[in-house]
Amino acid sequence: MSRSQRGAAEPVTRLMPLAGTVPLAALVSGCSASPMSYLSTEGPAADPVTLMGWGFTAIAAATTLIISGLLLWAVVRHRPLRLPEARETMERGGNGLKWIYVGTLVSTPVLFGMAVWMVAATAAVIAPGRPTALTIQVIGHQWWWELRYLDHQKNQSFIGANEIHVPAGVPVKLELMSADVIHSFWIPKLSGKMDLVPGQLNETWIEASHEGEYRGQCAEFCGAQHANMVLLLVADNAAAFEAWWNAHAQPQGQVADAVSHGRDLFMKHCGECHTVDGTAAKGKDGPNLTHVASRRKIGANIYPNKRGHLGGWIADAPTMKPRVRMPAMAEKLPGGDLIAVLDYVQSLH
Ligand code: HEC
Ligand SMILES: [Cu+2]
Incomplete structure (x- = not known):
């Protein structure tokens, strides 16, 4: 050339x-805005590790650039004017050794600093710096999340499903368990993953710095509908959380006469699997449906909690979530019965 x-x-x-x-x-900014991205996080159980990830990436990128630059410089600068003959030996001046010393001198403190950073970041996320505000037990089921809100003071514990509510800006303790196979709790914006293991109790914590909704996902393959085992965390300000707690700690009150037929059908056909606190329905195989009408989504957060989706779910859940552990109920609810049950479920605010 x-x-x-x-x-x-x-x-x-x-x-x-x-x-x-x-x-x-564009990729990085686009990705970090998506709900499942851990490129930017929003809670102290995750932030130190995120910062470390970016820091290590920057150090690795700088190292690659510096080494590539030096290599290029060496190749260009010391390019022989002509190719050596086959029998000639290449000669190298002794001063090349100084680069080894320079490299060791620079990289040793950097690597040591990275090790210290890693230990500090791990220590920062292992436990919250302040006492936790409350304890929530999270129990994995194929393919939904059971949530037990524990209240040791007022003896007002209650059970929910799929939608975790926490106060923003305070640490919350989580006790993770499984009812069947291994699942994994993961809300990328707020914390790393932690497994839910049958016969074992794993403890972790979580804190949302701001109010808002955070999406989570089972992160350990657990069967056919693993990908649709979605979790939603709602972080509220203290007053809104208090109001939510007080409403949800109450059993379901009396229902209007208009839905009493639907309630009776529910007790007959659904109560073996579902609990509605304050009624005869005490089943444990499916999510607790007390106050289910106030949930944002159904089917472990895969469909909006709208009349059409809910009706479709009750009639034929296996079509909406194949292999789901809830049978199609349409045959057992002929005529207006399906609508009556639907009206009852929608009355459970
Ligand atoms: C054999 C047990 C069983 C019966 C009977 C049953 N369900 Fe279910 N139901 C489940 C299971 C398990 C789930 C969780 C499915 C999932 O998301 O993977 C569920 C989920 C639901 C949900 C969604 C809850 C949420 O938060 O995602 C609703 C609503 C529901 N069932 C209503 C009913 C109604 C109404 C009936 C009666 C007509 C009924 N179910 C009968 C087992 C059952
Ligand atoms: Cu899973």
Whole structure:
């Protein structure tokens, strides 16, 4: 290649790495805005590790750039003017050794600093710095989440499902268990993963810095509907959380006469699997449906909690979530019975 040809090609090649950074930046900012992204996090059980991840990435990128630069410099600078003959030996000046010393001197403190950073970040997320505000037991089921809100003071514990409510800005203790196979609790914006193991109690904690909704997901393959075992965490301000707690700690009150037929059908056909606190329905195989009408979604957060979806679910859940452990109920609820049950379920605010 002649000198002039190389000169013409140079500006373009020099811009190439820059061109790559534009889509990369777009990718990173786009990804970190998505609900399942851990590229930016929003709670002290996750932030120290996120920061460390970015820090290590920056150090690794800088190292790659520096080494590549030095390598390029060495190749260009010390390029032999002509290729050596086969029998000639290449000669190298003794001063190359100083680069080994420089490299060791620079990398040792950097690596040591990274080790210290890692220990500090791990220590920061292992336990909250302040006492936890409350304890919630999270029990994994194929393919939904049981939530037991424990209240040791007022003896007002109650059970919910799939939608975790916590106060924002305070740490919450989580006790993780499983009713069947191994699942894994993961809300990427708020914490790392922790398994739910049958016969074992795993403890972790979580804190949402801001009010808002955070999506989570079972992170350990647990069967056909593993991917649709979705969790939603709602972080409220203290007053809203208090109001939510007080409402949900109450058993379901008397229902209006208009839905009493639906209630009776529910007790007959659904009560063996579902509990509604304050009624005869005490089943444990499915999610607790007390106050289910106030949940944002159904089917472990895969369908909106709207009349159409709810009706479809009750009639034929296995079509909406194949292999689900709730049978199609349409045959048992002929005529207006399905609508009556639907009205009752929608009355459970
Ligand atoms: C054999 C047990 C069984 C019976 C009977 C049953 N269900 Fe279910 N139900 C389940 C299970 C298990 C789930 C959780 C499915 C999942 O998300 O994977 C569920 C989920 C639900 C949900 C969604 C709850 C949520 O928060 O996602 C509703 C609503 C529901 N059932 C209503 C009913 C009604 C109404 C009946 C009676 C007509 C009924 N079920 C009968 C086992 C049952
Ligand atoms: Cu799973």
